[in-house]
Structure formats: C-alpha cells, structure tokens
Amino acid sequence: MLDKITSNLIKIKQEFAKNYTGSAHIQELIPSLPSSEFPLDENNLKSLHDFADKNPIYFNSFEQEISGVQCTIYEGDINEYWLNSIKHGTSCQPFYPTWIMSAYIMACFAKHLGYTELVDIGSGDGRIAFCGTLLSLVTHSIEIDDVLVELQGKICTLTNQNFNPKCTDALEFDYSQIKLTHPIFFIGGLPQMGGDILATNIIDRINSISDLKHNTGLVFAGTHSKRQLSGNLANGGWSTLIEKHHLDVTNSVSLPTVWTFDQKIETPYIYTKFK
Numbered sequence: 001m002l003d004k005i006t007s008n009l010i011k012i013k014q015e016f017a018k019n020y021t022g023s024a025h026i027q028e029l030i031p032s033l034p035s036s037e038f039p040l041d042e043n044n045l046k047s048l049h050d051f052a053d054k055n056p057i058y059f060n061s062f063e064q065e066i067s068g069v070q071c072t073i074y075e076g077d078i079n080e081y082w083l084n085s086i087k088h089g090t091s092c093q094p095f096y097p098t099w100i101m102s103a104y105i106m107a108c109f110a111k112h113l114g115y116t117e118l119v120d121i122g123s124g125d126g127r128i129a130f131c132g133t134l135l136s137l138v139t140h141s142i143e144i145d146d147v148l149v150e151l152q153g154k155i156c157t158l159t160n161q162n163f164n165p166k167c168t169d170a171l172e173f174d175y176s177q178i179k180l181t182h183p184i185f186f187i188g189g190l191p192q193m194g195g196d197i198l199a200t201n202i203i204d205r206i207n208s209i210s211d212l213k214h215n216t217g218l219v220f221a222g223t224h225s226k227r228q229l230s231g232n233l234a235n236g237g238w239s240t241l242i243e244k245h246h247l248d249v250t251n252s253v254s255l256p257t258v259w260t261f262d263q264k265i266e267t268p269y270i271y272t273k274f275k
Contacts (some may be wrong), residue, residue: 001039002108006253008037009101010266012066013256016073024060024075026258028099032063032070040104044134047159048100051130054158056151074100078258095124095148098221098267100131102255106186106219106269107131109251113271115184115217121170121202122188126152129163140178141165171201176209184217184271191222191237199238203245213274218247222268224254236268247272 016029030048031038038045049072052058058076065071078095098106106128110118118132119140125148129141141163143149152165166173185202189195199220206216222236235242235249242249251271260267 002105002112005038005040006105006255008069009105009256010254012037012069012071013099013261013266014264015067016064016071017261022075025077025079026057026097027073027075027261028101028256028258029064029066029071029073030101032072035069037069044104047134047161048104048131050159051127051155052100054155055125056154057125095145096257096259097124097127098255098257100127102257102267103127104131104134105253105255107135107137109253109271110184110217110219111135111137113184113217113250115182117180117183118186119175119178119180119183120186120188121198123152123165123186124148124188126155126163126165128186129165130155130159130161133161133163139163142168142170142173144169170198173205175205180209180212180216182215183212184219186219186221188221191220191241195220196238196241199241200245217250217271217273220270220272221257222270224265224268235270238270242270242272246275248275 020027030052034040034042034045052074057078058074060075062073064073107118117138118129120129121142123129123141123143126141129139132139141152143165146167149165149167156162187195187199187202189198206212220238222238249270249272252268254266254268257267
C-alpha cells in the first residue's frame with residue numbers, strides 16, 4: 001500500500017508542478033479526503049491538514065482536482081526561517097522542508113520496518129516527528145535553531161500533538177538521556193552539504209551507547225542530481241558512508257520536497273541499519 005501511495009503522490013506532484021501558475025515561495029499538496037489512490041487513515045489525514053493550517057509558514061490554501069484526486073494546495077514562504085537557520089556554524093543545511101505528505105510516508109515506512117522511536121535530526125518545523133507521533137511512535141525532534149524550535153512548540157500546542165522538540169546541537173546532544181531501545185534516526189542534510197559529518201557524528205554516538213547499535217536504523221536524504229554530486233551517485237550520494245560504517249540498505253523511497261518542486265526527479269530517502 002505504501003508503494004502505491006508513494007507512486008500516486010509523485011504522479012500528482014508532477015502534474016501539479018507542470019501546471020502551477022502561482023507565485024508562492026513554496027507550495028505543496030495534501031489529498032483532501034481518503035480515496036482509492038490515497039487509502040489513508042481519515043483521522044491522520046485530518047491531522048496532516050491541521051499541521052498545515054496551524055503552521056504560519058503557509059499563508060494560503062485552495063482546493064484543486066489533480067489527475068482525478070481532490071487536493072488541498074498549501075502556499076507558503078520560508079524565507080524568514082531560512083535566513084535564521086543559516087546563522088548556526090554547525091548547521092548542515094538551511095531550512096528546506098520535505099512535503100508534509102512525504103514526511104507522513106517516511107514515518108509510515110519507519111513504522112512498517114518495526115521501529116518504535118523516531119529521532120529527527122535537524123527537524124526544521126518538526127513535520128517528520130509530528131507524523132511519527134500520529135503513528136504512535138515515540139518521537140524526539142532535534143533542532144539547533146531556536147526560532148524553528150519556537151515554531152515547533154507553537155505547532156505542538158495548536159495541534160495538540162507533542163513531538164518533543166529540543167533546541168540543541170545534534171553534534172553535542174547526549175542521546176543516552178532519551179532512553180532509546182529501537183529507534184530510527186532521520187538525518188537532515190545532503191551528504192555534500194555537511195550531512196556526512198552530521199551522520200558520522202550520530203553513528204559514533206550510537207556506537208557509544210551499549211546495546212543500541214543493532215536495534216537502530218538511519219535514514220539519509222540524498223539526491224539524484226549529477227550537478228550536486230561530483231562523486232558516487234549510488235544511494236543518493238551516501239554509498240561511501242554506508243560502506244564505511246557497514247550499513248545495510250533496507251529501503252529506498254523517492255518523495256517530493258520543497259527543493260525538488262520544479263524538477264522531474266524527487267528526493268531519495270535511504271533507509272539503512274547496522275549489519
């Protein structure tokens with residue numbers, strides 16, 4: 001079912017992007033109702049819309065039918081948060097969110113793979129952690145930027161979903177404090193933009209916690225763009241790190257993000273675990 005939902009999301013995203021005539025800085029869509037193309041839990045789908053409705057980065061929404069699917073289009077502007085997020089010296093990537101629907105699908109794959117906790121590193125406005133909470137995963141949202149964490153706090157209150165935002169440097173945080181047993185870490189940052197340094201640090205910290213390594217998964221955001229990757233394109237640019245740290249790839253899914261809206265290729269997310 002997840003593969004079907006993923007392929008249908010890509011299909012309507014490509015159709016939407018081809019015909020979009022607006023001028024918003026960012027734009028994305030969420031199916032308005034469950035359907036055969038998107039057989040989603042009705043309450044969870046309502047919560048995804050609630051996240052967008054209560055999130056101040058979106059300033060407009062409207063209904064549109066795309067390839068036979070009734071959708072709600074959300075338009076927004078992240079310039080203020082993008083500018084604030086680049087001021088941190090150890091930040092691996094400015095704030096550029098994945099789509100809310102993509103975040104939900106990613107959390108669904110984590111749930112399907114059997115993980116019980118979700119740790120989102122460089123979580124932005126907390127959308128992946130929010131989706132993990134909807135799926136009854138224990139979530140921890142790690143973000144270095146205080147303005148974004150303040151935004152996450154507002155969203156927690158307005159949506160009545162606490163995804164545990166923490167304002168801290170992921171490179172310095174002591175992960176033993178949150179008592180993880182079977183977690184999956186989502187690593188924010190492309191490999192060529194410092195994401196590899198962040199991922200290596202997280203892996204080292206996982207290795208330092210007794211008995212955690214063999215129960216832990218890591219998800220890396222990659223790219224298929226040859227322009228962005230000068231080296232190995234395999235596994236979205238993460239193949240060198242995956243081989244170095246003896247990780248197995250358990251799944252790979254390409255999903256729409258803000259930064260691939262005007263592209264014919266999506267953003268690959270590589271799911272791995274320790275051998």
